[in-house]
Amino acid sequence: xxxxxxxxxxxxxxxxxxxxxxxVREFKRREEEILESSLLLFKTHGEDKITVEVIADSxxxxxxxxxxxxxxxxxIYVRLLENYELDLKALLETEDFTDPESIWRSYFGFRMGxxxxxxxxxxxxxxxxxxxQYHEAIKNIHQVRSANMDILAELVDKxxxxxxxxxxxxxxxxxxxxxLVHGALALHQSDYFQSYIEDKESFxxxxxxxxxxxGNRGQSGHNQDGRSDLEQVKD
Amino acid sequence: xxxxxxxxxxxxxxxxxxxxxxxVREFKRREEEILESSLLLFKTHGEDKITVEVIADSxxxxxxxxxxxxxxxxxIYVRLLENYELDLKALLETEDFTDPESIWRSYFGFRMGxxxxxxxxxxxxxxxxxxxQYHEAIKNIHQVRSANMDILAELVDKxxxxxxxxxxxxxxxxxxxxxLVHGALALHQSDYFQSYIEDKESFxxxxxxxxxxxGNRGQSGHNQDGRSDLEQVKD
Amino acid sequence: xxxxxxxxxxxxxxxxxxxxxxxVREFKRREEEILESSLLLFKTHGEDKITVEVIADSxxxxxxxxxxxxxxxxxIYVRLLENYELDLKALLETEDFTDPESIWRSYFGFRMGxxxxxxxxxxxxxxxxxxxQYHEAIKNIHQVRSANMDILAELVDKxxxxxxxxxxxxxxxxxxxxxLVHGALALHQSDYFQSYIEDKESFxxxxxxxxxxxGNRGQSGHNQDGRSDLEQVKD
Amino acid sequence: xxxxxxxxxxxxxxxxxxxxxxxVREFKRREEEILESSLLLFKTHGEDKITVEVIADSxxxxxxxxxxxxxxxxxIYVRLLENYELDLKALLETEDFTDPESIWRSYFGFRMGxxxxxxxxxxxxxxxxxxxQYHEAIKNIHQVRSANMDILAELVDKxxxxxxxxxxxxxxxxxxxxxLVHGALALHQSDYFQSYIEDKESFxxxxxxxxxxxGNRGQSGHNQDGRSDLEQVKD
DNA sequence: TATGAATGAGGCTTCATTCAT
DNA sequence: AATGAATGAAGCCTCATTCAT
Numbered sequence: 001x002x003x004x005x006x007x008x009x010x011x012x013x014x015x016x017x018x019x020x021x022x023x024v025r026e027f028k029r030r031e032e033e034i035l036e037s038s039l040l041l042f043k044t045h046g047e048d049k050i051t052v053e054v055i056a057d058s059x060x061x062x063x064x065x066x067x068x069x070x071x072x073x074x075x076i077y078v079r080l081l082e083n084y085e086l087d088l089k090a091l092l093e094t095e096d097f098t099d100p101e102s103i104w105r106s107y108f109g110f111r112m113g114x115x116x117x118x119x120x121x122x123x124x125x126x127x128x129x130x131x132x133q134y135h136e137a138i139k140n141i142h143q144v145r146s147a148n149m150d151i152l153a154e155l156v157d158k159x160x161x162x163x164x165x166x167x168x169x170x171x172x173x174x175x176x177x178x179x180l181v182h183g184a185l186a187l188h189q190s191d192y193f194q195s196y197i198e199d200k201e202s203f204x205x206x207x208x209x210x211x212x213x214x215g216n217r218g219q220s221g222h223n224q225d226g227r228s229d230l231e232q233v234k235d
Numbered sequence: 236x237x238x239x240x241x242x243x244x245x246x247x248x249x250x251x252x253x254x255x256x257x258x259v260r261e262f263k264r265r266e267e268e269i270l271e272s273s274l275l276l277f278k279t280h281g282e283d284k285i286t287v288e289v290i291a292d293s294x295x296x297x298x299x300x301x302x303x304x305x306x307x308x309x310x311i312y313v314r315l316l317e318n319y320e321l322d323l324k325a326l327l328e329t330e331d332f333t334d335p336e337s338i339w340r341s342y343f344g345f346r347m348g349x350x351x352x353x354x355x356x357x358x359x360x361x362x363x364x365x366x367x368q369y370h371e372a373i374k375n376i377h378q379v380r381s382a383n384m385d386i387l388a389e390l391v392d393k394x395x396x397x398x399x400x401x402x403x404x405x406x407x408x409x410x411x412x413x414x415l416v417h418g419a420l421a422l423h424q425s426d427y428f429q430s431y432i433e434d435k436e437s438f439x440x441x442x443x444x445x446x447x448x449x450g451n452r453g454q455s456g457h458n459q460d461g462r463s464d465l466e467q468v469k470d
Numbered sequence: 471x472x473x474x475x476x477x478x479x480x481x482x483x484x485x486x487x488x489x490x491x492x493x494v495r496e497f498k499r500r501e502e503e504i505l506e507s508s509l510l511l512f513k514t515h516g517e518d519k520i521t522v523e524v525i526a527d528s529x530x531x532x533x534x535x536x537x538x539x540x541x542x543x544x545x546i547y548v549r550l551l552e553n554y555e556l557d558l559k560a561l562l563e564t565e566d567f568t569d570p571e572s573i574w575r576s577y578f579g580f581r582m583g584x585x586x587x588x589x590x591x592x593x594x595x596x597x598x599x600x601x602x603q604y605h606e607a608i609k610n611i612h613q614v615r616s617a618n619m620d621i622l623a624e625l626v627d628k629x630x631x632x633x634x635x636x637x638x639x640x641x642x643x644x645x646x647x648x649x650l651v652h653g654a655l656a657l658h659q660s661d662y663f664q665s666y667i668e669d670k671e672s673f674x675x676x677x678x679x680x681x682x683x684x685g686n687r688g689q690s691g692h693n694q695d696g697r698s699d700l701e702q703v704k705d
Numbered sequence: 706x707x708x709x710x711x712x713x714x715x716x717x718x719x720x721x722x723x724x725x726x727x728x729v730r731e732f733k734r735r736e737e738e739i740l741e742s743s744l745l746l747f748k749t750h751g752e753d754k755i756t757v758e759v760i761a762d763s764x765x766x767x768x769x770x771x772x773x774x775x776x777x778x779x780x781i782y783v784r785l786l787e788n789y790e791l792d793l794k795a796l797l798e799t800e801d802f803t804d805p806e807s808i809w810r811s812y813f814g815f816r817m818g819x820x821x822x823x824x825x826x827x828x829x830x831x832x833x834x835x836x837x838q839y840h841e842a843i844k845n846i847h848q849v850r851s852a853n854m855d856i857l858a859e860l861v862d863k864x865x866x867x868x869x870x871x872x873x874x875x876x877x878x879x880x881x882x883x884x885l886v887h888g889a890l891a892l893h894q895s896d897y898f899q900s901y902i903e904d905k906e907s908f909x910x911x912x913x914x915x916x917x918x919x920g921n922r923g924q925s926g927h928n929q930d931g932r933s934d935l936e937q938v939k940d
Numbered sequence: 941t942a943t944g945a946a947t948g949a950g951g952c953t954t955c956a957t958t959c960a961t
Numbered sequence: 962a963a964t965g966a967a968t969g970a971a972g973c974c975t976c977a978t979t980c981a982t
Binding site: 291 | 941942943944945
């Protein structure tokens with residue numbers, strides 16, 4: 001409700017600035033703690049099994065305090081999702097641009113490095129979308145993601161120009177890679193495949209090879225007509 | 236007259252056997268209906284948003300009746316999972332063994348044909364595993380799946396022997412394929428990628444090609460006949 | 471949510487009709503019990519102090535059962551309000567139409583007979599209105615009330631025609647009466663006035679006189695010009 | 706030098722007395738602000754929907770500060786009620802005693818002038834009474850109110866003595882008036898009556914006349930001068 | 941067997957009040 | 962005195978499951 005009331009001025013001049021800022025810092029720190037703990041708990045037990053009270057207990061605070069930081073449990077999902085995408089962004093912006101390969105590796109390493117987390121976030125996003133509400137939040141998240149994708153797309157474009165990748169829109173390559181990584185994630189997470197795949201190390205190496213070759217131009221070798229594989233396919 | 240022997244308990248005439256068996260048939264039919272309806276509802280709205288009551292209503296029966304068929308809501312998950320695997324089994328066993336490719340296509344077509352379903356089952360299996368309980372049920376499901384995998388593995392082995400696929404354990408190829416399909420599924424289901432991928436048709440074509448070439452022997456380019464991998468696949 | 475599912479047929483032919491109808495009867499009886507108990511508790515302690523759990527306990531049922539009968543706590547308010555208006559309607563329709571006075575007395579007796587209840591309903595209606603939602607329910611309640619008012623208005627009209635009441639729209643008289651009764655109610659309920667008014671019996675007699683004379687034509691006596699008091703006032 | 710006597714604690718020069726008193730003044734001003742804002746918010750949204758935090762924000766202070774002024778939220782109710790009665794008292798004491806009518810008009814004008822407020826206070830008083838606790842506070846409020854009533858009663862007594870009003874205890878007349886005003890208030894506030902009463906202006910005029918004639922002596926028609934009661938009142 | 945009313949544990953959220961700074 | 966983060970009791974509501982008919 002908009003009570004038609006002006007925002008409070010909040011000029012606590014009688015309160016030492018340094019102390020105040022410490023309070024603020026601690027407040028933010030607590031928020032981080034909540035998010036960290038939530039993430040860990042969600043990953044391990046599934047977000048449905050984790051109650052707000054459990055989160056509060058795990059951080060060592062009261063249930064009500066959670067609601068000073070987040071409007072609802074779903075709001076925690078949103079923030080987690082945002083942070084994830086933001087971390088990714090930071091990662092991509094940090095990377096040395098003179099070494100495109102490392103960016104690539106970082107990106108997929110980031111996702112593959114914590115399969116449960118990646119899977120969790122897929123699920124959370126799905127939930128948020130289905131929930132209705134959160135349109136805005138999701139739009140923001142997607143914006144950040146798109147920016148990240150653009151950085152990667154530039155890379156892909158360079159490789160396409162250099163003839164190393166098939167001449168299809170960059171997002172074809174990106175999406176395909178994403179899909180393979182996602183699949184690998186699911187594999188990694190699946191109890192069944194964990195027991196089915198005996199020699200995991202070799203297998204993931206195999207998968208990595210596939211990922212790297214995937215979409216390579218001329219991977220079927222000696223197309224002399226310069227047409228992409230895709231075009232050939234359409235013959 | 237054989238007085239010493241008790242008269243065989245009569246099956247009362249007014250309760251004809253055929254009627255009894257009809258009852259049984261109807262009972263089974265009802266079970267199917269519950270499963271079908273559940274599946275549809277779970278896919279569309281997510282299993283968490285669907286209450287047992289909604290399922291009952293959708294089938295036109297009472298809530299209690301559900302519990303005559305299934306011990307719990309999770310039991311429905313289990314049966315759904317089992318059926319899925321069993322259907323797959325049936326599919327693989329039906330297929331003409333003289334055309335290995337069609338088996339392959341059937342298997343992945345089965346999964347790609349209904350992305351939401353495949354995703355749902357991934358989620359359900361995960362849930363059951365995390366729940367503890369259901370060890371036994373899951374083991375059974377995995378057994379059927381393994382049998383299915385074996386059928387496919389035979390196929391892969393043949394192709395390896397014929398030099399068409401890289402010489403790694405068959406399950407490498409299978410798992411990699413599964414991963415790519417799963418990733419494609421996730422792509423398909425993701426709101427974000429649905430808007431990110433502009434030319435969906437071409438893209439999925441592209442992905443299909445990748446899937447088919449993936450793990451091909453000589454993909455680094457030793458095909459000497461100059462034909463694309465896809466054409467080889469079609470041999 | 472509209473699940474897109476046809477309403478259940480519900481043809482329990484295997485279930486004796488009489489038993490079924492007993493169940494239905496008991497269900498309705500329980501609903502009555504909930505309403506009765508709620509009304510009593512709300513009147514005595516105020517609806518805010520009464521929790522759904524307290525209501526359930528007072529009826530001797532579980533908390534959840536309440537929600538089989540009412541969608542929400544506010545839904546109980548609505549039903550209470552509806553019943554009140556409907557009871558009034560029944561009362562007015564029962565009354566002997568040959569004795570208009572008795573109808574009048576019944577109506578106001580109905581309200582004055584249980585001051586706390588009348589006050590409660592004023593509060594509940596106000597709450598419901600402020601809550602937003604419940605537009606529809608309130609509209610229905612108002613419809614019934616209007617019908618009741620119409621019955622009373624007829625009476626008033628007759629008295630106006632017979633020259634007994636001032637010639638103003640019937641609803642003027644009705645509303646004024648309503649106001650006085652409402653005020654009397656508040657008086658009755660107010661701790662302060664309960665102690666302020668020493669001789670309650672005489673006072674309420676006095677008030678009754680006022681109510682009956684109120685709006686009488688020519689109560690100021692001998693207006694010879696035949697103009698209503700109101701017109702005189704506007705001079 | 707008087708060593709044996711401790712130096713009188715100095716009022717430090719840098720903390721001038723006037724500043725101190727300004728502080729006190731500001732503190733009191735703040736209290737007024739809290740009360741004003743609370744009243745406005747309570748009237749508009751209902752006291753239950755207004756949290757202490759909202760009040761604090763509306764005044765532009767911290768939530769904790771509210772509790773420097775008031776022991777509890779209910780304490781605000783008490784103070785509001787007290788102020789109301791005190792304002793009334795001030796009003797009555799200010800009025801020119803040579804014009805009794807104006808006192809009368811002021812009193813009821815005060816209540817009718819802000820229906821929502823009058824209704825709110827009725828509700829708040831009821832709440833406090835039901836709450837137990839606050840016996841003392843309520844007793845004080847009632848004392849002030851009684852004093853006010855006494856002033857009005859004197860007036861009424863004069864009119865009774867002059868034969869203008871029926872010879873019943875003064876509080877009969879006062880209470881009856883209060884009741885009618887209260888009823889008018891409720892009418893004014895009720896959504897239903899707002900739509901039911903089409904010609905509001907005329908109606909409230911009508912009600913006013915009733916209020917003025919109400920309890921008049923000779924209302925059964927013994928005025929021999931033929932003037933309306935209203936005109937008499939204006940004498 | 942079919943039913944659906946009844947259950948109650950348990951989840952989310954609100955908010956008056958406290959208290960360390 | 963002023964602040965606002967922290968608290969936790971308490972409220973409303975959901976829903977899988979049970980059970981009497």
